Amino acid sequence: MSIFNSKIRTLASILLVLLTFYLTILISIYGLSHFEDSEVNYLNDNFKESIPNIFACNFNYFSIKEHLNKEGFEHIRFRKIISTDEECFGKITYTGISPGTKFNTIERDEYIEFGVKQKLGYVLWLYEKNFLVFLFFFLILMIFQIKFVQKNFFIYFLILIFTYSFINFDKHNMYINSAKHYFPNENVQNSSLMNNWFYNND
């Protein structure tokens, strides 16, 4: 085996082990029970087409996302907040819209904010389906690269990154605290840029 192959294999194996280790820690902190349908069904039965009554970390991030996803709201934002309360890890902590508000009274493009708590240093991958799909393929590609070391899998990594980024670009194109988009933004056109600056510094 050439030096090239052994170097790729060794480094990819180290990254794979580290990622697996980190995932194991995430599972031990957040668990996997949120994948069961019970809470999603509970939300559907008790808060049909309305914002649930959120208090004392009673619902998890995954279920609330599932509950809202079907409605096609365009500007839902989950603000991730650090917590030291173990009971609240991965749980929704507040909503920007009054609980009980019917979905049909909310505009499709209205800004809807939720707060979700997490442990410092340990991200909420396990609650984010799109990313889990990405991670699954990423790990598979790494395993393939380690196993079939004579073949260069870099192009497949690029395709995966391209696909994920392309699909999620529009979702990311939104400010954290409002429904406003980053691009396109008429306030940054050359004329506005100067006018705003001189207006503020007059």
Add this chain to the structure above:
Amino acid sequence: MIDQLFLSVVFLTPGLLITEFLKTQKNIFLTSSFSAFFWSFSALVIEMNYIINTSIGNSIISLVFLIWFLKFRNYKNLLYNLFFISTLEILNNSFGILHLVSTTTNTLEAAVQNLNYVSSSTNVSAVQISFLKFFNSNYILATLPQYLGFSLLISNTRSITKIEGISKKYMFAIVPAFLIFCVTLEIATIRSHFFSSQILCLLIIETFKNKEKRMNENVFFIFLCLFLSSRLENYYLYYPLLILLLTKYLHHKNKISISLKLLLASFLPIIINYYSLSGGNDLRGDIRIAIALVLLLNIFIFFKNKPVINFVVSHINYFFTIAIVLLAFINFVIYDFKALHSWMFLITHLLDTHRGWVIVTFYFLILLIYLIGFSNNIFEKRFFINIFLTFVLIVISAPLHHSVYGFEQWSTGIIDGMAIYNFFDESQTRSFLQLFLSILPFSLIIMNPNKNNTEAKN
């Protein structure tokens, strides 16, 4: 349109002249960088701003442009540059492709101060200040950072395709990076990270090239100067990397003239950024440290053939690792658990899915794995490991930054209820993006179908 074209010509004229003197007319993508180099002096030599904002100054530059136009007739160079900058300006005027942040206001304030013939001690580099100097009562050139960055990016990817002898279609390998939202967002700001990343990339490419294929060494030194003056933190974060690059690039050069050029190229940024380095609250605002580091760098390179220096260079990554561990220990001793919070916040930021941060982190790691795997020799391998260590340094040095800009949020040490999108993480994460963009064009090496394992072995 007339105002935009005139301002573009004012910006470009020095670059067009420099390309003639340095005989780099063929590489039309470098012209804008030479202009940026020239205009960066206007933060120090305040009188240079007369050329931009007075009618007499405008007449002088018009005359110089006319002389260049008639004497050198390098129309291709001029047309490409005018076309590219106009395209970006039109795009911004039509759709608004920029992302304005608080730094934009600071930069514009510093630029206006300079144009009013007042020096600015804002903690912003001279290169960045010059991005927003080109305006008159009707128009402002707003997309200079993007124009400069992309011009150099094109130049760098073309260089790599030429060196590797691969088809230009492989240049598309860098496209996925620009679909990651945090990368796009950073490029869209009026900051010098993107431009700085591509300057470093050019320096790396020049160092990796065979001696016969390199550009004029004066071009290398101008870009070294530009790299150090484009970001104030470049002295600190890229110090070991610069030692590696310079010892390799100047390996067979022992002339006094080369040492003098290096001295000039490394000291000039301190002079150019004198006012910026004298302001600010963090480490970057201490000009004495910058002077000491540059002096040490020059001594190091001057005595590069001595056995002790050779030993240090050949084991530089070990020394770098020890220094990082020591820095982590010092941070922990000074800031206690708050240092730990800083590191954890940064890790949370880099691994979270918001704006695709985790994707860019994975991309960076995978790219480095392949680049180390594809390294042709011990120097390249050492170099890419050094890039990884620079990434670790960015993370480990976070408490030094957070302790200054984290204010009460950081000093109380209370983390309960803090959002993960912390404004005081931003500088570190931007430095990480700069590092990522510096090595991004090298993905073309991995895509090279001609590259076989035997070659890699050699």
